[in-house]
Amino acid sequence: DQQVKQNSPSLSVQEGRISILNCDYTNSMFDYFLWYKKYPAEGPTFLISISSIKDKNEDGRFTVFLNKSAKHLSLHIVPSQPGDSAVYFCAASLRWGKLIFGQGTTLQVKP
Amino acid sequence: SQTIHQWPATLVQPVGSPLSLECTVEGTSNPNLYWYRQAAGRGLQLLFYSVGIGQISSEVPQNLSASRPQDRQFILSSKKLLLSDSGFYLCAWSPQQDQPLHFGNGTRLTVT
Structure with a gap:
C-alpha cells in the first residue's frame, strides 16, 4: 500500500520557467510533509517542509503548497x-x- | 556542525555472504538513527530506526538486522545476503523527533 505517491516519474522544463512537482497521499493523519532533493550517488538533502496546519511555505525559489482536502502536496521552483x-x-x-x-x-x- | 559518515560507498557481495554497513554521526549526542533502502525505481523505504543505544525498531520483515552498540553508531547487518537485498542503503539521523532527517551519502550494494 503506497501511502505517498508521486505519479510523474520525470519532468522536463526550460531554464527560467516554473517547475511543479506533485505528490499525493492517502493517510489524513499525516501531520508533516517534506521535500528532499537527491543527486546521483548521494544521499537526499532536505529542501523544505510544511506542517499540516499550514497551506503554504516559501523559501527563496521554493514554495510548497498543501491541499489537505485533496490530500495533495506540490513543490514549485521558480525560476x-x-x-x-x-x-x-x-x-x-x-x-x-x-x-x-x-x-x-x-x-x-x-x- | 554535525556530520554523518557512511561506508563503504559501494559494495559487491555474492549471495549467501554476510553484510555489515556502518554509520556514525559526529557533533551531536543521542540522535535518532535510521536505515533506509532505495530499491531500483522505487522510493525510500524505512528499514530500522533507533531512539537510543540498544533500542532498535524494525519496520519491515526482512533478511537484515540493525544494531546500535554506541550512541552515535548504527550498523546494518545480514548473515546471508539474498539477490533481493541489492539496493542503495541510506543512513540518516535527526537530533530529535521534531527535526527533519539528514542523510548520509549512501552505500550502493550489489548482490551477485
Missing part, C-alpha cells in the same frame, strides 16, 4: 535553474523521523 536537475522525493510523517517517501520525480532543467 528553475539547471542546477535544480535532480530527483525530488516528497515525504510524509505521522511523527517526526518515521518518514514515508514517494517514489521520486526526476527533474531535468534544460539550459
